[in-house]
Amino acid sequence: MTAPTMADRADAPAPAPSEGGRASARRFGTVALAAAVVVGLVLGYVGGLFTPTLTRPGDASVEAGFARDMTTHHAQAVQMGLAAYQRGSDPEVRQIGVDIALAQQGEMGAMQTWLRSWGLDPSGSQPRMAWMAGGQEMVKNGLMPGMATPEEMARLEAAQGRELDVLFLELMITHHTGGIHMIDGVLGNSDEPDVVRTAQTMKNTQQSDLVNLRNALDRLRP
Incomplete structure (x- = not known):
């Protein structure tokens, strides 16, 4: 019998892989796929864990400034609303007063919760209204837009009956008008979903x- 030549060996088909070889390849592929899935899950978890920390509002942010300043703004409205509720003579004025006091007290709680969740102090190092373009020019004698002066608050505390009703309505109209101006400032400059949603409310x-x-006021004003 003639021995096979080099050409014959070169043209011969390669031996088929054994069952053991195919099984090893499959096992390797499965392990690699599982490892890739695990790595993807870990990276997704780490990303989800750290992204809020990396993107949360900072101490000098629009969101933090708004939360701090609007908390102070709301605190005066709560005081005014309770004065109307406790000493007003008109049933509608008393109801408006307590509704405003309760609503704004709840919003103050929400804003303080934001600051805690962001790891920030309730009071920051920034001047009043520094978070809003041109905001510092709106601060008059330390008061933000719409806020009543100490003299006006003293008058409200001393007033009784119908005089209190009318004064409360006048002061609260000015207060709310200034507050809405501040709210527009954060709505135009924040993309923090919870802040935008709450501010719009x-x-x-x-x-x-x-x-x-x-x-x-139209009904009660002389």
């Missing part, structure tokens, strides 16, 4: 309040 509520306040 604040604006809608205060606009509705203004209608009721003005109608009541």
Whole structure:
């Protein structure tokens, strides 16, 4: 019998892989796929864990400034609303007062929760209204837009009956008008979903309040 030549060996088909070889390849492919899935899951988890920390509002952010300043703004509205509720003579004015006090107290709680979740102090190092373009020029004698002066607050605390009703309505109309201006400032400069959603709710509520306040003032004003 003639021995096979080099050409014959070169033209011969390669031996088929054994079952063991195919199984090893399949096992390797499965392990590699599983490893890739695990790595993807880990990276997704780490990304989800750290992204909020990396993107949350900072101490000098629009969101933090708004939360701090609007908390102070709301605190005065709560004081005014309780004065109307406790000492007002007109049932509608008393109801408007307590509604405003309760709503704004709840919003103050929400804004303080934001600051805690962002790891920020309730009071920051930035001047009042520094978060809003031209905001510092709006601060008069330390008061933000719409806020009553100490003298006006003293008059409200001393007033009784119908005099208190009318004064409350006048002061709260000015207060809400200034507050809406501040809300527009954060709505135009923030993309933080919870902040935008809550601020829009604040604006809608205060606009509705203004209608009721003005109608009541038209009815009661001499």
